[in-house]
Amino acid sequence: MTLPQAALVPLVARAPADVVFRAPGRIFTAADLLSEAHRLAQTLPDASHVVNLCHDRWRFTTVLAATALRGQTCLLTSDVSPEQLRALADRFGSICSVADDPAVASPLRHLHLDLAAPGGRPGAEPNPELPTDRLVAIVFTSGSTGEPVGSRKTWGELAARSAAAASRFGLLPGAPASIVGTVPPRHMYGFETTILLPLHAPACSWCGPSFYPSDIRAALASVPAPRVLVTTPLQLRALLRADIHLPPLAQIISATAPLDAATALAAERRWETQVWEIFGATELGSIASRRTATDADWITYDGVRMAPGDAGGAVVTAPLAEPGALSDVVEVLDPARFRLVGRADDVVKLGGRRASLSGLNRILTGIAGVADGVFLAPEDLDERPTARLQAFVVAPERSAEEILADLRGRIDAVFLPRRVVRIDALPRNEIGKLPRQALRAMLAPDADET
Amino acid sequence: MTYKPNDPEPLTGQQPLEQEVARLLVEVLQLDVDAESIVPEEPLFNKGLGLDSIDALELALAISRSYGFELKSDDERNGQIFASLRSLARHIEIHRTR
Numbered sequence: 001m002t003l004p005q006a007a008l009v010p011l012v013a014r015a016p017a018d019v020v021f022r023a024p025g026r027i028f029t030a031a032d033l034l035s036e037a038h039r040l041a042q043t044l045p046d047a048s049h050v051v052n053l054c055h056d057r058w059r060f061t062t063v064l065a066a067t068a069l070r071g072q073t074c075l076l077t078s079d080v081s082p083e084q085l086r087a088l089a090d091r092f093g094s095i096c097s098v099a100d101d102p103a104v105a106s107p108l109r110h111l112h113l114d115l116a117a118p119g120g121r122p123g124a125e126p127n128p129e130l131p132t133d134r135l136v137a138i139v140f141t142s143g144s145t146g147e148p149v150g151s152r153k154t155w156g157e158l159a160a161r162s163a164a165a166a167s168r169f170g171l172l173p174g175a176p177a178s179i180v181g182t183v184p185p186r187h188m189y190g191f192e193t194t195i196l197l198p199l200h201a202p203a204c205s206w207c208g209p210s211f212y213p214s215d216i217r218a219a220l221a222s223v224p225a226p227r228v229l230v231t232t233p234l235q236l237r238a239l240l241r242a243d244i245h246l247p248p249l250a251q252i253i254s255a256t257a258p259l260d261a262a263t264a265l266a267a268e269r270r271w272e273t274q275v276w277e278i279f280g281a282t283e284l285g286s287i288a289s290r291r292t293a294t295d296a297d298w299i300t301y302d303g304v305r306m307a308p309g310d311a312g313g314a315v316v317t318a319p320l321a322e323p324g325a326l327s328d329v330v331e332v333l334d335p336a337r338f339r340l341v342g343r344a345d346d347v348v349k350l351g352g353r354r355a356s357l358s359g360l361n362r363i364l365t366g367i368a369g370v371a372d373g374v375f376l377a378p379e380d381l382d383e384r385p386t387a388r389l390q391a392f393v394v395a396p397e398r399s400a401e402e403i404l405a406d407l408r409g410r411i412d413a414v415f416l417p418r419r420v421v422r423i424d425a426l427p428r429n430e431i432g433k434l435p436r437q438a439l440r441a442m443l444a445p446d447a448d449e450t
Numbered sequence: 451m452t453y454k455p456n457d458p459e460p461l462t463g464q465q466p467l468e469q470e471v472a473r474l475l476v477e478v479l480q481l482d483v484d485a486e487s488i489v490p491e492e493p494l495f496n497k498g499l500g501l502d503s504i505d506a507l508e509l510a511l512a513i514s515r516s517y518g519f520e521l522k523s524d525d526e527r528n529g530q531i532f533a534s535l536r537s538l539a540r541h542i543e544i545h546r547t548r
Contacts, residue, residue, distance in 0.1 A: 209523030211503075212510050238507050242514065325513070351504045385508045386480045404500070414502045419482050 008129035009159040011037070011065055013200045018176070020198040021058045022223055023207040028343050030127075033199075037065035038125040044070060045096040045109050049138075051088060052186065053099035053106065057207045059113055059121035059194050060185040063098050067137045068155065069128065069430050076186040077140040077148065078378035079412050082107045087148065088140075122152065132156025132320055139188050141282040141354055151188075151283045156320035159200050161192065161285050164319075165299035166201030167227070168289055169276065176202040177250065179229040182210045187352050188282040189255045194229045203228075206362045213242035222340055226250035232352055233259045234385060236275075240266055249273040252291070255280060256352040257382050258340075269280060279340070282354070284324045287336070296339050305335040312341065348377045348389065350414040364391060367406045369398040372426050374418065374434060376443055391417035392442055394425055452538040464490055468539045475535070480504050480514040498534075506532060518547035 014020060017029035041063055043407040044050060050067045052074045056059040067074050075088055075095075084108055089095050096109040104112075130136075136158065138150040146305060171177045172351050183190030197203045206223060209215040209316045216239060220227050231239075236254055240263065241245075249271050254264075255278040264275040279298050280286035286307075288298040300306060301318075312329035329341040357375050364373040375395040381387045395402055400420035409417055427438035464472060464486065472485040481499065492498040495506075509532075510521040521531070531541045 056526070069505075116529060211523050212507065212521050214520035215523045234452055235507065238511055241511055242520075351502065408497070413496055413500075414504065416500055416502075418500070 007132055008283065009132055009155055010127050010129050011068060011199070012127055013159070014198070014202075014209055018202075019204045021061065021205050022178070023056075024222065025446050027364050031125075032325075033062065033065060034127055036062045036123045040066035040113075042070045043111070044072065044098070045111060046092040047072065047096040047139045049073050049075050049088075049092040049096075051077065051085060051095065051097040051108065051264060053080060053097055053101075053104055054113065056100050056115055057205055061099040061117060061199070064136070065199075068130055068134065068173055068228065071084055071134070073139045075140065075150070076188075076191060078139055078184070078187060079140070080104070080147070081409060081412075083410065084140075084148065107230070107398070115233050116180070118430060130155045132159070133347065137191070139186075139191065139282050141188075149283075153285070154320065157285070158192075158196050159320070160303065160319040160321075161301065162196045162200035164303055165192065165286060167302055169253070170298075172195070173205050174201045175226055175321070176204055177226050177228045178206065179203050179228050180206040180210055180216065180228055182235050183230060183232060183256065183352060184433065188254070188285060189280060189352070190230075191295065192280075192286055193253065193278075196376070213244055215241050217246055220247045220249065222241045225271055230254060232264065233382070234333065234351070235439070236265055236267055237385070240270060246271050247288050251276055253278060257349050259292050260383070268293050281326065281328075284318075285321075287316055289320065297333060300338075301335045306332050306338055307335065308332045314338065348381060348415070350381065350388070353412055355412065355415045360389070360415060363410050364393065364403075364407065367395075367398075367403060370395045370403065372428075372437070373416075374426055376439055378443060379440075388418035389415055390421065390443065391418045392421050392423055392426065395422060409430050420440045462490075464488070464535070465539070467543055468535050471539045471542060472535055473515060474512055475499075475509070478508055488535050490523065490539075493534060494532055494538065495527050501532075517542050518544070519545040 012030045013032055014030040018030045019027045021028040022403055039281050043064055048073050051062045052060060054063055056057045064074050067442045079082060089108055097106040098111045098113060100115055102112060132155060132157045134157045135152055137153040137305050139153060140148045140150050179194055181190055181194035184196050185191055194205045198205045206219050208219055210219050225248060227249050229249055231254055233254055252267055252273055252275045259277050267275050275292055277291050277292045278286045279288040287304045288300045292339050304319045306314045309325055314326040314332055315323055316326055317323045331339045331341055333339060348355055348357055360375045364370060371394045376390050378387045381407060395403060400422055403420050427436060429435055458473055468490050472488045476485045495501045514520050
């Protein structure tokens with residue numbers, strides 16, 4: 001299923017009565033979505049950029065649709081600190097924020113939305129076709145130097161990729177899939193799978209709680225088959241360890257961190273299902289998948305092509321998208337098939353969030369009284385749920401607590417070092433670099449302590 | 451917080467269940483602190499112990515194993531349960547089945 005190179009794509013490519021979102025005790029149809037989007041479009045502040053801070057997937061989607069209608073661009077950021085929001089304001093000027101949680105404190109012009117949507121008159125509003133080149137979202141992630149970098153997403157690219165994902169995962173019009181997602185909507189993976197799929201493919205996305213294993217079980221029990229669980233390796237492992245019974249699952253989809261084949265196989269056996277892994281990046285979106293228990297190679301989505309690029313990376317082309325560079329080290333076997341050799345060294349991922357170690361180091365060494373410092377990630381960061389970063393600092397005049405307090409608010413909480421170790425000097429070599437072995441040696445004594 | 455007149459002192463040190471939960475926290479999350487040093491009223495998340503959402507998931511599994519009940523997102527507000535060692539221990543006291 002590939003999208004024609006049409007210049008226009010409908011806002012909601014579903015029939016009016018199709019259920020697109022399901023919350024506990026409530027359903028939302030495509031007509032409900034259009035109705036609410038048109039209503040919201042009239043109440044949104046007059047700004048060219050709207051930071052969408054909504055947690056609820058239905059609310060998030062209505063804001064996305066309303067901004068798309070208005071020709072505004074949604075900004076999606078995992079880092080919602082006031083500093084980050086102010087940095088976005090500095091960059092874009094005409095900006096506002098929207099949230100559904102009254103506890104959100106935004107330094108921007110801010111609109112709070114109540115979850116209880118007023119009942120509209122569904123079906124009466126038009127379903128406009130949007131130009132494929134309309135810039136509907138910019139998704140932010142930490143760049144290689146630590147500053148936020150935005151990836152621009154057009155409606156055409158997002159629609160084409162949703163169609164490719166629907167084809168890959170066998171979502172059929174006759175049996176719409178019930179997606180239960182555990183990933184936040186403002187994360188690119190969560191955005192694609194739990195927000196965009198219901199707009200472009202036969203799928204309905206769950207809006208209720210989905211964090212704890214008991215939430216996931218309850219969510220799956222309250223949606224019709226075929227059920228698709230969209231999650232992360234972290235939560236999949238927690239589900240396995242919780243040892244709970246789940247309703248029949250058509251498939252499980254995992255992303256954000258590498259999934260090991262043993263976990264995938266255990267999940268397939270436990271719930272008699274298939275476990276698929278998506279390969280993607282914020283800059284590129286989802287581009288490939290594999291069935292982790294049996295396949296080593298990744299197969300690109302329909303229309304997505306890869307060519308070897310610089311430094312072991314690859315250049316990715318996809319329908320209606322700008323060509324993009326993949327920073328992971330891959331072996332391109334043919335244009336539609338590749339093998340992952342290694343992740344880019346500088347990037348660490350925790351809880352679905354990504355940071356650049358060199359960017360974190362820059363923040364650390366920018367703290368008053370810190371003469372030198374480095375963040376280290378343990379080797380098993382991807383597998384061990386309790387694994388966190390550590391920081392080694394040369395700061396004779398400052399305590400570990402003071403340094404931690406200074407880091408707080410400047411970096412995402414999951415990347416805060418679990419330990420701040422004060423040392424006399426870092427083992428820098430003659431050209432001032434920190435050799436990998438020397439860094440590993442610094443981490444080693446830890447293993448003995450625990 | 452108010453105390454009955456015949457209470458000798460406000461609750462400041464760790465109570466027995468709080469001691470037990472503190473040990474569970476340190477063990478399960480592999481924290482680099484002594485269980486006895488966790489101040490019952492101090493925040494567990496962000497400030498204080500600096501826990502995050504990945505820890506919450508880990509903790510939920512351990513609580514279900516040790517105390518026989520599951521944490522759910524719609525339990526009151528999770529923020530309140532995890533606000534401090536004291537609030538977490540109180541929640542466990544109320545819901546435990548073993």
